[in-house]
Amino acid sequence: MRKLSILLALTAASPAMAASKNPFSAYFWSFGNTDLIVAIxxxxxxxxxxxxxxxxxxxxxxxxxxxxxxSELDEARALREEAQKVLADYERKQKEVQEQANRIIEAAKEEAAEAAVQAKADIKTSIARRLAAAEDRIASAEASAVKEVRDSAIVVAVAAARDVVAKQMTAASGNQLIDDAISQVESKLH
Known part of the structure; x- marks a missing residue:
């Protein structure tokens, strides 16, 4: 029953609703029209x-x-440009440092090569000095040995000559030799 009364009420309101859409109807301009109220x-x-x-x-x-x-975009652009400048500066500095390191390495290699050449030259000089010193010692040893041999030969010759002279010498020939030696010394001194 209640459903029927709601249905009848809706059908009775239908002409008013239809009239609410028409601006030339009296119902459209009344406060019962919700469309008008919403528009106002x-x-x-x-x-x-x-x-x-x-x-x-x-x-x-x-x-x-x-x-x-x-302004934030401008600031971001400025920061980006500054960051790019800083990055470029660091890249440039890194490149300079790398070049400097390469130059240092090359200089160290050259110095090492020069030091090796100098060391070889020093070694050759040292060897030459040692050889010269050894040759001098050998020559000195040879001279010493020759002198010892000569001295021994002289001692042996003197001993042999003394023996020979002592066997052949008489008192008269000894006096004659002494007189001859004195006369030679006198002639050379005067």
Missing amino acids: AFFVFIGVLFYFKVPAMIGGMLDNRADTIK
Whole structure:
């Protein structure tokens, strides 16, 4: 039963609803028409927004936000450019340091090669000096040995000559030799 009464009420309201869509009907302009009330509220709301300058405030806020974003983008660009400059500077410095390290390595290699050449020359000089010293010692030893042999030969010759002279010498021939030696010394001194 209740369903029937709701159905009858809806069918009775249908002509009013149909009339609410027609602006030339009397029901359209009454406060029972919710479409009219919603339209009036909408226009009042729009009026209040314009009265309090909400669109200008929203536009200003959007402009401020756009300016903030633009300044942040400009700052980001500036930071990016600065970072690129710093990166380029570090890359340049790294390249210079690498070149300097290469030059140091090359200089060290050259110095090592020169030191090796100098060491070889020093070794050759040292060997030559040692050979010369050894040759001098050998020559000295030879001279010493020759002198010893001569001295021994002289001692042997003197002993042999003494023996020979002692066997052949008489007292008269000894006196004659002494007289001859004295006369030779006198002639050479005067």
